[in-house]
Amino acid sequence: MSDFPPDDSxxxxxxxxxxxxxxxxxxxxxxxxxKGRLRAKARKKARKAAKKSGSGLRKKxxxxxxxxxxxxxxxxxxxxxxxxxxxxxxxxxxxxxxxARHQRAITTAxxxxxxxxxxxxxxxxxx
Ligand SMILES: [Zn+2]
Numbered sequence: 764m765s766d767f768p769p770d771d772s773x774x775x776x777x778x779x780x781x782x783x784x785x786x787x788x789x790x791x792x793x794x795x796x797x798k799g800r801l802r803a804k805a806r807k808k809a810r811k812a813a814k815k816s817g818s819g820l821r822k823k824x825x826x827x828x829x830x831x832x833x834x835x836x837x838x839x840x841x842x843x844x845x846x847x848x849x850x851x852x853x854x855x856x857x858x859x860x861x862x863a864r865h866q867r868a869i870t871t872a873x874x875x876x877x878x879x880x881x882x883x884x885x886x887x888x889x890x
Pocket of ligand 1: 825826827828829861862863864865
């Protein structure tokens with residue numbers, strides 16, 4: 764007598780389970796046609812090129828670092844206006860793209876210009 768259960772027991776070998784048909788899991792996409800495969804390849808290539816050239820996400824550059832001829836002057840409200848929002852608020856570094864050093868200089872210049880009434884503190888006090 765063997766200790767193994769007979770074949771018809773519920774603990775029988777696993778291969779005898781009824782098959783549930785083709786599996787439909789997440790990775791189970793219909794096979795691409797030759798044309799579709801080419802298109803997918805082109806898409807991948809385009810994405811790679813975009814990443815390389817940076818057309819998708821433009822790298823911000825501090826304009827003062829890029830061009831040393833531009834000066835930050837509190838007596839030049841026209842130049843400072845670019846770093847002030849419509850409502851008169853300072854444009855943050857992450858939007859303007861300035862480096863820390865120049866953002867600090869801009870902030871000081873704008874505050875000075877406000878004191879001299881060259882720039883507005885808020886939109887309600889137009890110049
Ligand atoms: Zn800079």
